Amino acid sequence: MRTPEFMQLLTSNQSRLYAYILSLVFDSDQADDVLQKTNIVLWEKEEQFELGSNFIAWSFRIAYFQVLAQRKQKQRERMVFDDDLIGQLAQVASQCDDTFEHRQKLMRRCLEKLNDRQREYINRRYSCGATVAKIADEMGNSVGAVKQILFRARVSLIQCVNAIEASQ
Known part of the structure; x- marks a missing residue:
């Protein structure tokens, strides 16, 4: 059953989730595909998410595994990153998300001015x-x-x- 709280978390964090995925795949079309698949998994696993816990960390982890799955599907293409590099990129992207969120808050404050x-x-x-x-x-x-x-x-x-x- 879809709760309004979960729907709010999912919709309000789409840009952060997309930015995270894009930082791992470097291609907007692939990022769109992975985001769509990630959203499906998030919907399917909603009951596993505990309201009040860290939605971003949970959704980033699911996105990370969707990126790895996408990578396996793209093995035939020329440029495919290995799992270690994807892991390192995921770690850096997670750290950058804090900066992104902070700058978003500043931007909202400045927009009001x-x-x-x-x-x-x-x-x-x-x-x-x-x-x-x-x-x-x-x-x-x-x-x-x-x-x-x-x-x-x-x-x-x-x-x-x-x-x-x-x-x-």
Whole structure:
């Protein structure tokens, strides 16, 4: 039976899980395939997960084994990493996840500091995946104006994140 808590954990951690898998396979198409297979296994093993325990560690471990399974399927291809290298990459990727999560939190804090207009443009571009041309059309601006707004917003975000990190 699917619990709302498990569904929330699964959906809210998709980007972290994808980043972890991508760091092991170095190919976005393979990462997409492994993520899909990992999600299926996570769904199937939901009852084995204890709410309150470390979902990321559990899901990363399942993803790791899915990467190894994918590797076995791809043995015929030219570039295949050995199990030891995959293990080392998994260890490094797990360590990098802490940094990624920390920077994501900083980014959220800095996004809140942007003015409403900049935040809206950033949201449309990166959360919704809209092209600059589409944003310009929807917002009644020129493409050049949208590029400038996005550029200034990105500079503000970089400066904000760097300033917070420097103060810590």
